[in-house]
Amino acid sequence: MIEARQLTKRFWKKKAVDGIDLHLEPGRIYGIIGENGSGKSTIMKLLAGLLHPSNGSISLNGEPVTRKSASQIAFMTDSTRFFPYFKIKELVDFYDSQFEDFNREKAWDILAFLSLDGDQKLSHLSKGNLGRAKLAVTVAREAPYLLLDEPLSGLDPMVRESIVKGIIQFVDFEHQSLLITTHEIRDVEPLLDEVIIIHQGKKYAQQSVDNIRTNHHLDVESWLKQNMQ
Amino acid sequence: MGIDFQPDKPIYQQLIDRLAGEIIRGLRKPGDKLPSVREYAVETGVNANTIQRVYRKMEQMNIAESRRGQGTFVTEDTGKLHELREKMKETYIHSFVQDMSDLGFTLEEMSEGLAHYQEGEQDD
Structure with a gap:
């Protein structure tokens, strides 16, 4: 379980994250939804232990989150600069050397599912294929928590669909929790x-998607529009 | 994505309706194996927790049964499937009558309309 209390991150004087409480249970799939600049990515980096909170605390199964928590949290960055000097097969080797929970076979299964070949260089990939490659090596980790930062942002509908299907096919929902940030709710709802x-x-707000639909007879996007005005 | 879901109902409910509809139409027969949770999740673009909930609810409705280590199957109890068919009919009639009453039609006008509609169908 990941728990954040009064999580706050200041950059200079601006509060990017301002007093957030979170309670993330194992085996569930969470979407962090917000506009660009709302603080989503900062929250992900804090949860992954890549940034240190200015105030408040985060714990993973009762232990404070630090950079060492990376052994239990697989984080996928939204950066488009991602090991440009590697070929895909070298990226697989590198992840294999860095993470004990990395499952090589699974990585190649996902790459095949997403129609990527190992000899392609990351810097030569289209945006869509780079997104697929990042997803493949992240999801090939058998970490209890998977954090995907904007996995669908700026990709065309076919790529978005293949990424969503890759997630459903390869994430082990009995043993892994998933956290996804997005501003495109419709695709991931x-x-x-x-x-x-x-x-x-x-x-x-934090709500189950079923509750929103049952209680308000609206999908998440319409519910948000109605409430945020 | 896999399926276009309506916004006003929970996704698991829409998947139950979809599978129930396929059973009633005979696309899935008594005793047929339903897709595995993972397969159906990928096919519909829905997370596996939701599919598990769909199968559990269908078991509670007695229209599906899970067999240990083998998966989930359409029930072979044709009585239950007949009940499901009747229930679906009632649901659709109820919502039809509701919509028509909202427009100001009486039950009499509705059944007249239906009889007339049926004649038209036969002429075609």
Whole structure:
């Protein structure tokens, strides 16, 4: 279980994340939803132990999150600069050398599922294929927590669909929790158990998708539009 | 994505309706194996937890049964499937009648309309 209390991150004087409480249970799929600049990515980096909170705390199964938590948290960056000097097969070797929980066979299965070949160089990949390659090596880790930062952002509908299907096919939902940030809710809604709405660095709401649909007879996007106005 | 879901109902409910519809139409027969949770999740673009919930609810409705280590199957109890068919009919009639009443039609006008509709169908 990941727990954050009053999580706050300041960059100079600006609060990117402002007093957020989170309680993330094993085996569930969470979507962190918010506009660009709402603080989603900062939250992910804090949870992954890549940034240190200015205030508040985060714990993973009761232990404080640090850079060492990377052994239990697989983080996929939204950066488009991703090991440009590697070929895909070298990226697989590198991940294999860095992470004990990396499953090589699974990595190649995912790459095949996403129609990528190992001899392609990362710097020569299209944006869509780079997104697929990042997903493949991240999901090939058998870590209890998978954090995917904007896995669908700026990709065309076919690539988005193949990424969503890759996630459903290869994430082991009995043993792994998934956290996804996105501003494109429509594509990921059927994938999510719960949505966490972030607005200007604060948590606006946390709701199960089924509850929103049952209680309000709206999909998440329409519900948000109705509430955020 | 896999399926276009309606916004006003939970996704698991829409998947139950979809599978129930396929059973009633005979596309899935009594005793047929349903796809594995993972297969159906990928096919529909929905997460595996939701598919598990769909199968569990269908078991509670007695229209599916899980067999240890083998998966989930359409029930072979044709009585239950007949019940499901009747229930679906009632649901659709209820929503039809509701919509028509909202427009100001009486039950009499509706059944007249249906009889007339049926004649039209036979002429075609």
